[in-house]
Amino acid sequence: MAHPKKRLTTNAAGNFFVDATCINCDTCRQLAPKSFKEEGDYSAVARQPEGDAELLQAYQALLACPVGSIGTEQSDKARLQEAMKSFPLLLEDGVYYNGFNSEKSFGGNSYFIRHPDGNWLVDSPRYVGRLIKAFEEMGGIRTIFLTHEDDVADSARYAEHFGATRIIHRADAAASPGAERIVDGEEPIVVSEPFQIIPVPGHTEGSMALLYDGRFLFSGDHLWWDPERNALGAPERLVWDGERLLTSVAKLRGHPFEWVLPGHGDRIRLTPAEAAAHLDRLLERRRAARP
Numbered sequence: 001m002a003h004p005k006k007r008l009t010t011n012a013a014g015n016f017f018v019d020a021t022c023i024n025c026d027t028c029r030q031l032a033p034k035s036f037k038e039e040g041d042y043s044a045v046a047r048q049p050e051g052d053a054e055l056l057q058a059y060q061a062l063l064a065c066p067v068g069s070i071g072t073e074q075s076d077k078a079r080l081q082e083a084m085k086s087f088p089l090l091l092e093d094g095v096y097y098n099g100f101n102s103e104k105s106f107g108g109n110s111y112f113i114r115h116p117d118g119n120w121l122v123d124s125p126r127y128v129g130r131l132i133k134a135f136e137e138m139g140g141i142r143t144i145f146l147t148h149e150d151d152v153a154d155s156a157r158y159a160e161h162f163g164a165t166r167i168i169h170r171a172d173a174a175a176s177p178g179a180e181r182i183v184d185g186e187e188p189i190v191v192s193e194p195f196q197i198i199p200v201p202g203h204t205e206g207s208m209a210l211l212y213d214g215r216f217l218f219s220g221d222h223l224w225w226d227p228e229r230n231a232l233g234a235p236e237r238l239v240w241d242g243e244r245l246l247t248s249v250a251k252l253r254g255h256p257f258e259w260v261l262p263g264h265g266d267r268i269r270l271t272p273a274e275a276a277a278h279l280d281r282l283l284e285r286r287r288a289a290r291p
């Protein structure tokens with residue numbers, strides 16, 4: 001729970017504030033970009049939200065913040081409830097962003113896929129009543145796809161509650177003891193149409209992406225949208241093997257997609273041609289920067 005006494009001086013004056021417990025995970029800036037900005041090592045309120053849409057986004061950010069660093073001097077309980085009920089947020093065609101990001105994954109994003117043959121959870125949000133109820137109402141969770149070792153968060157609790165099968169790569173499996181399905185090697189695997197696993201070693205040895213319906217690429221910490229560069233980005237630090245990472249980026253050229261849905265970094269929808277061109281530019285940039 002954010003505390004007014006810890007309110008950062010970088011916040012715009014007014015009701016919403018960020019306090020000094022912020023871990024700078026970017027979640028609030030993705031959800032409410034007009035209201036929150038990065039300021040040094042923290043987020044801060046750039047300007048107070050105005051109008052229904054911005055207020056809803058600001059309360060969504062308050063709920064999604066993994067460490068409770070966003071507060072209000074006076075809470076609007078009706079808007080808070082509206083924000084609570086809005087999660088998970090529908091992105092498109094049965095694909096949702098869950099919100100309630102977990103500190104255990106440093107505020108990583110997680111997603112839900114509603115599918116008639118069984119729903120999928122991609123990485124894990126906090127284990128909270130609102131999401132458990134929403135997932136139950138949509139038919140539960142059959143499969144939990146873990147992109148890599150850093151973002152397992154509360155997946156074991158969701159697996160137990162829903163009787164779900166967790167999938168993780170063997171190289172990262174120590175992070176998910178008891179995971180029901182272990183992936184080996186680097187060859188893409190069609191689990192069942194239209195779910196395809198693409199191992200993308202680089203950030204970690206066991207990093208994997210999930211391509212759903214030939215359109216939605218759940219990319220973990222392997223690939224994201226960088227709004228400042230207006231380009232796709234990939235990790236430059238905290239990397240297990242930089243050369244393998246570039247090989248894995250190049251591998252995605254053979255798997256057309258539209259949406260990039262990462263654990264960290266911004267979401268984006270592109271055309272397949274734009275996505276391919278951005279992958280090429282990313283590879284050119286990174287190869288040119290080699291020592």
Ligand code: SF4
Nearest residue numbers: 022023025026028065
């Ligand atoms: S969501 Fe919370 S922890 Fe993350 S940047 Fe915003 S205020 Fe900081």
